[in-house]
Amino acid sequence: MRKAERLFEIVQFLRRVGGPVSAERIAQELGSSKRSVYRDVAALKAQDIPIRGEAGIGYVLEKGFDMPPLMLTSDELDAAVLGAHWVASRGEPDLAKAALNLLAKIEVVVPERLRRQVLEPATSIAPVVPASEAVNSSMLRNAIRAHRKISLVYEGGNGRRSERVVWPILLGYRDAGRILAAWCELRSDFRYFRTDRMVSADTLEQRIPENALALRARWRTAMDQERARYASQPQERG
Numbered sequence: 001m002r003k004a005e006r007l008f009e010i011v012q013f014l015r016r017v018g019g020p021v022s023a024e025r026i027a028q029e030l031g032s033s034k035r036s037v038y039r040d041v042a043a044l045k046a047q048d049i050p051i052r053g054e055a056g057i058g059y060v061l062e063k064g065f066d067m068p069p070l071m072l073t074s075d076e077l078d079a080a081v082l083g084a085h086w087v088a089s090r091g092e093p094d095l096a097k098a099a100l101n102l103l104a105k106i107e108v109v110v111p112e113r114l115r116r117q118v119l120e121p122a123t124s125i126a127p128v129v130p131a132s133e134a135v136n137s138s139m140l141r142n143a144i145r146a147h148r149k150i151s152l153v154y155e156g157g158n159g160r161r162s163e164r165v166v167w168p169i170l171l172g173y174r175d176a177g178r179i180l181a182a183w184c185e186l187r188s189d190f191r192y193f194r195t196d197r198m199v200s201a202d203t204l205e206q207r208i209p210e211n212a213l214a215l216r217a218r219w220r221t222a223m224d225q226e227r228a229r230y231a232s233q234p235q236e237r238g
Contacts, residue, residue, distance in 0.1 A: 005073050006030055006040055011049060011061065020058030077114055080106060082123045089125050090173060092137040131177035135198040140180055143203045144168045147212050150182070153199040161199060162186070167208045169219050171195075181219060190222050 013029050014021060023037040030037070041059060045051055050062035072080065084106075087099035107118040143150050152164040166182035169190075177196050184191040208215065 003040070003043075006032065006036070007044055008073065010037070010040055010044065014051065014059060014061035020053060020060050022058050026059070072110065072114070074114065074117065077106075077110065077117050078121065078123060081118055081121045082125070085121070085123075085125045087173075090128060090130070090175065092133075092178075094136075094138040095141075126175075128175050131196040133177075133195050133198070135195055135201040137171060137178055137195055139201065139203060140168060140171050140195070144170060146203070147208050149204040149206045149208055151202045151204055152193065153201075154193055155197045155199055157197075164193075165204070166191070166193070167210070167215065169216055183215065183219070190219050 009030055010026060013026060023034045023041070026037045027034045041051060051059050052062060053059040081103065084099045084103045088096045088103075090096075091099060103118060107115060110118065140150070150166050150168050152166055153161055154164055155161050163186075165185045166180070167185075169181045169183070172179040172181060172192075177194060180193045180195065180198075182191060182193060183189070210218075
């Protein structure tokens with residue numbers, strides 16, 4: 001690991017832990033020696049990084065410190081580029097365009113030595129045929145952010161259509177198509193709605209009457225209970 005990457009990792013580790021961290025623990029995290037940690041911490045302090053503490057006591061990064069943008073390791077850059085390419089190939093037009101814009105911005109601001117990883121990435125995404133959808137998923141994402149109800153006309157697997165008012169929670173992205181997790185007023189329960197089966201969708205002026213974090217926590221609890229019930233059922237043997 002290069003020195004610049006070690007210094008960055010030390011700062012990131014101190015941010016994650018939050019409390020005093022010994023040089024020995026930092027050395028274990030980085031796979032280096034305590035002597036190297038002492039030198040690296042001294043180098044960070046010389047760069048006015050607000051680290052308090054000393055050898056034998058522990059180090060703390062003062063709250064409120066922000067790292068300069070895009071100080072990325074090679075692996076972190078690969079992850080960002082891979083994720084952006086995945087969204088560009090599978091997201092709706094607005095999100096796909098945003099992913100390409102993100103790649104262009106990353107290319108401009110990363111150091112010259114890392115630019116090739118953006119232009120000629122070591123990873124790739126398999127091509128997919130996008131699902132045909134009548135509803136713009138950008139509208140669904142905006143409704144989630146605005147915490148507003150959505151009126152749906154939805155076609156079930158049996159071909160029947162129903163009108164629903166739902167409280168959108170999150171939009172799940174898959175290789176082919178997307179799924180909206182929501183509280184359904186018609187069923188008084190959490191439901192999943194495939195976007196390729198949405199005939200129409202409109203954002204309502206009505207705000208969801210439940211706090212967004214509380215609604216999401218309730219949804220997660222319901223999903224955990226459902227998974228537990230499934231796991232407890234006897235499985236057929238092949």
